[in-house]
Amino acid sequence: MNLVNKEYHRRARVLLENWQDSRGVSTGFEVSTDKSLATIIELNLLGADASISEVNKLCKFAREHGLAGIGVNPVHVERCIQTLGDDVPIGTVIGFPLGANHPQIKVAEAELAVKHGARSLSMVLNIGLLKTSNFQEVFEELRAVRYACPDADLIVILETALLEPLQIIIACMLSREAGADAVMTSTGFSSMGATPEDVSLMRSVLGDDLDVVASGGITDSDSIVGLLKAGASRLTIGFSSTDDTLSGLIKYAD
Amino acid sequence: MNLVNKEYHRRARVLLENWQDSRGVSTGFEVSTDKSLATIIELNLLGADASISEVNKLCKFAREHGLAGIGVNPVHVERCIQTLGDDVPIGTVIGFPLGANHPQIKVAEAELAVKHGARSLSMVLNIGLLKTSNFQEVFEELRAVRYACPDADLIVILETALLEPLQIIIACMLSREAGADAVMTSTGFSSMGATPEDVSLMRSVLGDDLDVVASGGITDSDSIVGLLKAGASRLTIGFSSTDDTLSGLIKYAD
Numbered sequence: 001m002n003l004v005n006k007e008y009h010r011r012a013r014v015l016l017e018n019w020q021d022s023r024g025v026s027t028g029f030e031v032s033t034d035k036s037l038a039t040i041i042e043l044n045l046l047g048a049d050a051s052i053s054e055v056n057k058l059c060k061f062a063r064e065h066g067l068a069g070i071g072v073n074p075v076h077v078e079r080c081i082q083t084l085g086d087d088v089p090i091g092t093v094i095g096f097p098l099g100a101n102h103p104q105i106k107v108a109e110a111e112l113a114v115k116h117g118a119r120s121l122s123m124v125l126n127i128g129l130l131k132t133s134n135f136q137e138v139f140e141e142l143r144a145v146r147y148a149c150p151d152a153d154l155i156v157i158l159e160t161a162l163l164e165p166l167q168i169i170i171a172c173m174l175s176r177e178a179g180a181d182a183v184m185t186s187t188g189f190s191s192m193g194a195t196p197e198d199v200s201l202m203r204s205v206l207g208d209d210l211d212v213v214a215s216g217g218i219t220d221s222d223s224i225v226g227l228l229k230a231g232a233s234r235l236t237i238g239f240s241s242t243d244d245t246l247s248g249l250i251k252y253a254d
Numbered sequence: 255m256n257l258v259n260k261e262y263h264r265r266a267r268v269l270l271e272n273w274q275d276s277r278g279v280s281t282g283f284e285v286s287t288d289k290s291l292a293t294i295i296e297l298n299l300l301g302a303d304a305s306i307s308e309v310n311k312l313c314k315f316a317r318e319h320g321l322a323g324i325g326v327n328p329v330h331v332e333r334c335i336q337t338l339g340d341d342v343p344i345g346t347v348i349g350f351p352l353g354a355n356h357p358q359i360k361v362a363e364a365e366l367a368v369k370h371g372a373r374s375l376s377m378v379l380n381i382g383l384l385k386t387s388n389f390q391e392v393f394e395e396l397r398a399v400r401y402a403c404p405d406a407d408l409i410v411i412l413e414t415a416l417l418e419p420l421q422i423i424i425a426c427m428l429s430r431e432a433g434a435d436a437v438m439t440s441t442g443f444s445s446m447g448a449t450p451e452d453v454s455l456m457r458s459v460l461g462d463d464l465d466v467v468a469s470g471g472i473t474d475s476d477s478i479v480g481l482l483k484a485g486a487s488r489l490t491i492g493f494s495s496t497d498d499t500l501s502g503l504i505k506y507a508d
Contacts, residue, residue, distance in 0.1 A: 046354075047382075048351070049382055051386045096352065098351070101329060104366060113356075162302060
């Protein structure tokens with residue numbers, strides 16, 4: 001392992017110990033109730049078989065409920081822009097959901113999405129390289145997308161289900177250093193979604209600098225409250241699971 | 255639905271009826287035992303968290319066993335070429351596993367992979383558009399990749415788990431018309447992998463024109479025999495499940 005990697009590991013171990021020592025103590029992160037939760041919720045529809053009519057339903061739903069945004073696969077971005085215009089911010093995914101595309105392709109995919117009108121880019125970092133401690137390559141890829149799309153809301157997806165705590169910490173450090181706006185727990189396509197524990201760890205590393213986006217397997221208002229208390233500042237929910245979740249949410253927000 | 259789509263549906267219904275009438279009758283496709291099964295087996299390592307050392311192990315294994323090829327995520331193609339040279343054909347995936355990237359990005363990803371030395375491209379077709387009967391868009395995307403990479407072995411992944419029989423038939427027709435070399439059942443990332451029934455249906459549409467590649471969830475020699483008898487001419491197996499499968503296979507081939 002080279003010196004830079006050693007330094008990342010050293011700093012990550014310190015942060016992990018600090019986080020472990022403070023467990024059970026409030027993160028100091030308050031759940032805001034002075035605005036509708038809808039304003040921090042993004043609805044995603046990312047299934048391989050999402051049909052055009054489902055995409056249209058998502059657009060209609062998002063506009064009616066004043067949601068923070070929607071997330072669709074890249075092939076649907078232009079369609080959603082035609083439907084929604086500027087009414088609801090449209091986001092898409094980059095290198096999704098495996099994160100193992102070539103960096104040049106992630107950059108090209110991000111540039112094209114922004115050209116088509118996407119305002120936020122949820123990009124999966126290269127998980128295999130992170131786990132192999134190739135931090136420099138992971139960082140350079142994040143920075144390349146950041147440079148290519150300076151005005152987009154850049155969210156780095158970690159896929160916490162596949163990572164050890166030290167790897168989650170280092171991924172947060174790399175995302176911040178690369179200039180990301182937010183770090184997201186999960187793609188929703190792995191073995192597990194967001195947990196309060198992972199969210200709390202991510203928040204402890206990032207302080208108030210970046211948004212922590214909880215995503216994956218969020219299906220009821222209790223889990224939403226738990227994730228917000230742990231430090232999540234944004235939530236991404238799958239459109240298929242919306243009916244109950246949204247009702248629960250609205251009830252909670254009242 | 256426009257006239258072209260109606261014609262596709264009409265032809266697909268006829269093919270489905272013919273296939274249903276001939277069920278139980280041999281497809282006339284014989285399982286060849288005059289050559290090692292290794293020559294029709296490709297080993298894949300496509301997990302998001304595949305590490306560099308696992309990729310290296312895959313390369314070593316493929317060379318030792320004389321396999322037909324390996325499949326890795328795009329970010330690993332150059333690495334595998336450095337390790338294997340021309341010893342084992344290296345394949346990669348395009349628009350994987352959701353198939354919902356923008357067509358321009360699928361083309362760019364395919365071109366870059368070929369430039370890096372990939373000899374086969376397993377490309378996921380746009381499942382959502384197929385299910386919405388946008389056959390023209392599905393076809394044009396396949397053809398664009400075919401034109402961009404005329405010398406590559408182009409395999410179209412259908413993700414049969416998400417498709418109705420008529421959709422499987424039409425996907426096979428579109429793949430053949432676009433000039434693909436093979437049609438594959440599954441990504442291995444959906445709810446189900448290859449079944450003898452789907453393989454038999456694909457073979458009945460394609461005749462001897464294209465290879466039918468069975469993939470996803472293949473973990474024992476019994477299922478391999480069943481898929482070959484149903485009409486599969488190539489097999490793709492996940493590297494993680496190799497140990498037992500390969501032993502079983504070698505036993506079967508003896």
